[in-house]
Amino acid sequence: MNKSSMAFPLERKKTLQILKFTTLVALLVSFTIFALGCGGDGDVLTVGDVSHDPFAFQGEIVVSGLVTHFTLDNDRIFGVKDLDEMRQCGFNIECGAWIMPVLYIGTGEIPQLGDEVNLTGHFTYVEDDLVFQVTEYSVVGNFAAQLN
Amino acid sequence: MNMFTLVLRNISRRKGRFIFTLLGIVIGMAAFVALLSLGGGMRAEINDQARAMGANIIVTPADWCTFDQISIFTGESLPASLQEEVLDQVRELDGIFAVPYLTQMSAIQNVPVAVIGIDPEPMKEFSRWEIADGQYFESSEQHGAVLGAATAETFDLGVGDEVRFRGEVFPVIGVLESVGSIDDIAVYLPLPVAQVAFEQEGFISYIGVQVEHLDQTDAYVAAILDVANVAVNTNDQLLETVMGMLGSIEVTLQAIAGISLIAAAFGIINTMMTAIYERRREIGILRSIGSTRADIFKIFLLESGLYGLLGGILGSVVGVLISVFAAPTLLASFDQMMKGASPEASIEPMTFVFAIVFAIVIAVASGIYPAWKAAGLSPVEAISYE
Numbered sequence: 001m002n003k004s005s006m007a008f009p010l011e012r013k014k015t016l017q018i019l020k021f022t023t024l025v026a027l028l029v030s031f032t033i034f035a036l037g038c039g040g041d042g043d044v045l046t047v048g049d050v051s052h053d054p055f056a057f058q059g060e061i062v063v064s065g066l067v068t069h070f071t072l073d074n075d076r077i078f079g080v081k082d083l084d085e086m087r088q089c090g091f092n093i094e095c096g097a098w099i100m101p102v103l104y105i106g107t108g109e110i111p112q113l114g115d116e117v118n119l120t121g122h123f124t125y126v127e128d129d130l131v132f133q134v135t136e137y138s139v140v141g142n143f144a145a146q147l148n
Numbered sequence: 149m150n151m152f153t154l155v156l157r158n159i160s161r162r163k164g165r166f167i168f169t170l171l172g173i174v175i176g177m178a179a180f181v182a183l184l185s186l187g188g189g190m191r192a193e194i195n196d197q198a199r200a201m202g203a204n205i206i207v208t209p210a211d212w213c214t215f216d217q218i219s220i221f222t223g224e225s226l227p228a229s230l231q232e233e234v235l236d237q238v239r240e241l242d243g244i245f246a247v248p249y250l251t252q253m254s255a256i257q258n259v260p261v262a263v264i265g266i267d268p269e270p271m272k273e274f275s276r277w278e279i280a281d282g283q284y285f286e287s288s289e290q291h292g293a294v295l296g297a298a299t300a301e302t303f304d305l306g307v308g309d310e311v312r313f314r315g316e317v318f319p320v321i322g323v324l325e326s327v328g329s330i331d332d333i334a335v336y337l338p339l340p341v342a343q344v345a346f347e348q349e350g351f352i353s354y355i356g357v358q359v360e361h362l363d364q365t366d367a368y369v370a371a372i373l374d375v376a377n378v379a380v381n382t383n384d385q386l387l388e389t390v391m392g393m394l395g396s397i398e399v400t401l402q403a404i405a406g407i408s409l410i411a412a413a414f415g416i417i418n419t420m421m422t423a424i425y426e427r428r429r430e431i432g433i434l435r436s437i438g439s440t441r442a443d444i445f446k447i448f449l450l451e452s453g454l455y456g457l458l459g460g461i462l463g464s465v466v467g468v469l470i471s472v473f474a475a476p477t478l479l480a481s482f483d484q485m486m487k488g489a490s491p492e493a494s495i496e497p498m499t500f501v502f503a504i505v506f507a508i509v510i511a512v513a514s515g516i517y518p519a520w521k522a523a524g525l526s527p528v529e530a531i532s533y534e
Contacts, residue, residue: 020164045260049253049260050253050260051253052252052254052263052346053252053253053254053255053313053346055314056254056312056313056314057255057258058258059258
C-alpha cells in the first residue's frame with residue numbers, strides 16, 4: 001500500500017468536513033443577509049406621505065412614485081402618483097390620486113411612462129407653481145403594461 | 149434488538165446523510181412555524197388596534213375603495229370628501245354617539261406624521277383619553293396641538309415646544325397617555341383649526357360611531373344609510389377586510405414554506421431509496437430469519453416517521469426562535485404599514501403540536517413508497533445482492 005492511498009481517505013474526510021462547515025456558514029450568512037434585506041427602506045417617502053404638506057419636508061428627500069403624466073411643452077416636467085393608490089385604482093391614470101409635479105434638472109434621460117421611480121430632490125416653487133425639483137432618480141420597476 | 153432500536157441504529161449509521169436529510173425538514177418546518185407565529189402576532193395586533201379605536205360603526209364616503217378603508221387602521225392620510233353636514237345628520241339619530249376625523253399627513257423632522265382634526269370634547273370621551281402632560285383643548289377654536297404619547301417620545305417633544313404644519317406654527321399644549329393604538333402616533337388639532345390649515349373647510353375624512361345597543365347595530369347602520377348617501381361598515385366588517393388582505397399574504401407565504409417542505413419530503417424519499425439499495429442484503433437476512441413484509445414495511449416507515457418527529461421538534465424550536473428574535477426585522481414592513489403597531493410573535497402551544505404532527509405526516513407519507521419497495525424485495529435476491 002503506497003502513501004497516497006493511505007493519505008487519500010484522510011484528505012477526503014477533511015474535505016467533507018470543510019464542505020459541511022462551509023455550507024453551514026454560507027446558510028447562516030445568507031439568512032442574515034436575507035433578514036437584514038427584508039427590513040424595507042424606511043428613508044424613502046411615498047407621494048401619499050408628502051401630498052398634504054410638501055413643505056413640511058425640508059432639504060433633500062427621496063420620494064417614490066409612479067410616472068403617469070408628461071407635459072406637452074417640457075418633457076423634463078412630469079407627474080408622479082402614489083403607487084399604492086394607483087394599485088387600488090386599478091392603475092387607472094385618471095383616478096383621483098394627487099399628481100406630484102416633478103421637474104427633473106439632472107443630466108440623464110427622463111424616466112418612461114409607468115416607471116416606478118425613487119426621486120431625490122426637494123419641493124420648491126418655479127414661477128409660482130409647486131414642483132418637486134429632482135437632481136437624480138433611479139428606476140425600480142415598471143408598470144406601463146398595467147396603466148390604463 | 150427491538151424494532152425501535154433497529155430503526156435508530158439504521159438512521160444514525162450515516163451521520164452526514166442523516167443530518168442533511170433532517171436539515172431539509174427542519175428548515176421547512178422552521179419557516180412554516182415562524183410564519184404561523186408572525187402571522188398570529190400581526191392578526192392580534194390588528195385586532196387590538198381595531199378594539200382600541202372604540203368605534204362600533206365607521207361612516208365613510210360612498211366612493212371609498214378598500215385601500216382607503218384599511219387606511220383607517222394603518223394611520224395613512226385619508227381623502228377629506230365627507231361633508232360635515234353628514235356628521236350633524238348622523239348625530240341626530242337616537243342611540244348614536246358620533247365623532248368626526250379629518251386625517252391628513254404632514255411631517256416632523258422630515259418624518260411623516262398623521263395630523264388629525266377632532267371635535268375635542270366628544271373625542272376625549274369617545275376614545276377615553278387621559279392627559280399625561282400639559283392640558284387638553286379648552287375649546288374647539290384653540291390654536292394648539294395635542295400629541296400622542298409615541299409622537300412626543302419619538303420626536304422628543306413636550307409641552308411648550310412647537311410643531312409646524314402647512315407653514316403654521318402650533319404650540320404643543322398637551323401630551324396624551326399611551327393607549328396602545330394608532331392614537332399614540334398622531335398629532336391632534338381641533339377640527340376647525342385643522343380644516344383651515346389643510347384647506348378642507350366643511351369636510352371631514354370619516355365618522356366614528358358608538359352605538360347604545362350593540363345587538364341593534366344593523367338597525368343603526370340602516371338608519372344612517374337612510375339619512376345620508378354614505379358607506380357604513382361595522383368595525384368587524386372593516387376588520388374582516390384587513391384580515392382578508394393579511395390572510396391572502398399569509399397563505400402565499402405559507403405556500404412558499406410548504407414548497408420547502410415538499411422539497412424536504414423528496415429528500416426523505418431519496419434518502420430512504422438509497423438506504424434500500426445499501427441495505428438489500430440486510431433486508432434479505434431479516435426476511436430469511438422470519439421478518440415479514442409488514443415488518444420490513446414498518447421498519448422503513450418508522451425511519452421516515454423518525455425524521456419527521458425530530459425535524460418537526462427541531463424545526464418548531466428554530467421557527468419560534470426566528471419569530472421571536474427576527475420579528476422586529478421581518479415585520480419592519482408591517483410596522484410601516486400599520487403605523488404605531490408593535491406586533492410580536494404569537495406562540496401558541498397548539499402551533500408546536502400542529503407543526504410536529506404535520507412534519508410526521510409528511511415524513512411518513514414520503515416513506516410509504518420506499519417502504520413498499522423495501523417490503524417487496526425477494527429475500528433470495530436481496531440476500532445474494534453484493
